[in-house]
Amino acid sequence: MKFLTTNFIQCAVKGCQSSDSSFPLKYEECELVAETQEFKPEFLVHMLEKINWSALVQVARDLGNDNLPTEKPELDPIMEDDVLILKDLHNLLVETNILNGKMICNNCGHIYFIKNSIPNFLLPPHLCN
Amino acid sequence: MSRPEELAPPEIFYGDTESFKYTSSTRVQHIQAKMTLRALDLLNLSPDEPHFLLDLGCGSGLSGEILTEEGYNWVGMDISPSMLATALDRDADGDLILSDLGNGVPFRAGTFDAAISISAIQWLCNVDAVGNDPKKRLLRFFNTLYASLARGGKFVAQFYPKDQGQIDDILSAAKVSGFGGGLIIDEPDSKRNKKHYLVLSAGISDRSVNLEGAEMEVSAKKDKRKLKKLESRKSFINRKKETMRKRGRVVANDSKFTARKRRPRF
Ligand SMILES: C[S@@+](CC[C@H](N)C(=O)[O-])C[C@H]1O[C@@H](n2cnc3c(N)ncnc32)[C@H](O)[C@@H]1O
Numbered sequence: 001m002k003f004l005t006t007n008f009i010q011c012a013v014k015g016c017q018s019s020d021s022s023f024p025l026k027y028e029e030c031e032l033v034a035e036t037q038e039f040k041p042e043f044l045v046h047m048l049e050k051i052n053w054s055a056l057v058q059v060a061r062d063l064g065n066d067n068l069p070t071e072k073p074e075l076d077p078i079m080e081d082d083v084l085i086l087k088d089l090h091n092l093l094v095e096t097n098i099l100n101g102k103m104i105c106n107n108c109g110h111i112y113f114i115k116n117s118i119p120n121f122l123l124p125p126h127l128c129n
Numbered sequence: 130m131s132r133p134e135e136l137a138p139p140e141i142f143y144g145d146t147e148s149f150k151y152t153s154s155t156r157v158q159h160i161q162a163k164m165t166l167r168a169l170d171l172l173n174l175s176p177d178e179p180h181f182l183l184d185l186g187c188g189s190g191l192s193g194e195i196l197t198e199e200g201y202n203w204v205g206m207d208i209s210p211s212m213l214a215t216a217l218d219r220d221a222d223g224d225l226i227l228s229d230l231g232n233g234v235p236f237r238a239g240t241f242d243a244a245i246s247i248s249a250i251q252w253l254c255n256v257d258a259v260g261n262d263p264k265k266r267l268l269r270f271f272n273t274l275y276a277s278l279a280r281g282g283k284f285v286a287q288f289y290p291k292d293q294g295q296i297d298d299i300l301s302a303a304k305v306s307g308f309g310g311g312l313i314i315d316e317p318d319s320k321r322n323k324k325h326y327l328v329l330s331a332g333i334s335d336r337s338v339n340l341e342g343a344e345m346e347v348s349a350k351k352d353k354r355k356l357k358k359l360e361s362r363k364s365f366i367n368r369k370k371e372t373m374r375k376r377g378r379v380v381a382n383d384s385k386f387t388a389r390k391r392r393p394r395f
């Protein structure tokens with residue numbers, strides 16, 4: 001699962017979707033791999049608009065990366081300097097893959113496992129909505 | 130021939146053998162590709178802007194491969210581990226999520242710009258587990274899908290309804306969840322090639338879905354102001370670059386430094 005996806009995926013339990021503590025999920029024991037992907041600056045700028053930056057900083061920290069700025073950068077793909085930052089973002093968001101690990105909901109405590117880069121969001125019967 | 134939906138639950142029906150058979154059949158590849166392109170045609174997305182898409186019941190990634198070829202980034206959801214494993218083997222570019230559509234779409238509000246589903250949602254009309262209520266599952270599916278789409282986000286689903294009852298159940302769940310739109314039937318008179326497409330919109334968008342020939346009412350009233358897109362994105366960027374250049378700024382792909390090697394910052 002791409003790092004980007006951690007900024008959008010949330011607990012599948014019905015009651016958790018209205019709770020503030022359920023997003024982002026908490027990431028533990030994650031094994032990361034880098035994967036080369038096509039660089040699409042326009043796409044990144046588009047996603048940056050949607051990104052919840054504080055959640056991004058929090059998940060990056062879970063994964064052992066403390067280097068993100070606290071404020072969301074404003075980037076324009078036509079500016080040379082901004083393109084350099086967009087390449088870094090591409091590297092982090094699109095090319096960083098969580099191969100194995102756990103995602104935990106801070107509201108209900110359910111643990112979602114990531115195996116072979118696929119997160120398992122199937123719910124046990126008692127949590128089905 | 131009986132419908133796959135009547136033989137076993139999806140994650141059992143699409144086990145290792147069937148996933149392989151399905152995915153390696155050139156006939157299946159061809160049909161799925163054709164229907165995916167038709168779904169994109171119905172979505173009618175602006176070619177000038179990037180879009181983040183969701184593929185519901187993505188299976189082994191046959192529909193997703195077309196999305197990649199067309200330049201879209203996507204996330205796929207499917208209930209069959211074997212189908213997803215096949216997608217991994219085929220190096221699908223989208224992220225893959227193992228999940229049951231009947232339990233909802235687990236993404237926060239406004240995540241996706243649009244969604245597609247090819248040959249999957251008829252499965253939601255089945256009772257595959259004790260206590261499953263198809264109407265409840267359809268509602269949960271459409272409600273959470275609606276929320277996960279950006280305002281005005283569109284959803285096109287090709288599906289194989291068993292009968293009119295399934296069409297009615299699907300349309301009414303979509304409507305109750307707030308979607309506008311309807312059903313398009315391609316080649317309605319051909320027994321073999323007849324195809325059903327659900328064409329929906331989550332609120333009003335500046336480019337509506339391609340509803341030529343749809344048979345249900347559409348939420349009309351478009352925002353006139355949004356409609357006047359006078360300038361294409363490309364010419365806008367070029368004009369902006371020119372302005373920046375005049376101000377003596379270094380704009381992208383103008384610079385000899387573009388390819389220099391450096392360490393990532395983050
Ligand atoms: C005919 S395949 C289509 C796959 C892909 N969209 C394509 O075009 O090749 C139908 C897929 O729907 C999936 N499916 C059926 N019921 C589902 C459910 N409740 N949740 C998620 N996926 C489901 C199946 O596992 C299967 O992979």
Ligand SMILES: [Zn+2]
Nearest residue numbers: 011016105108
């Ligand atoms: Zn939860």
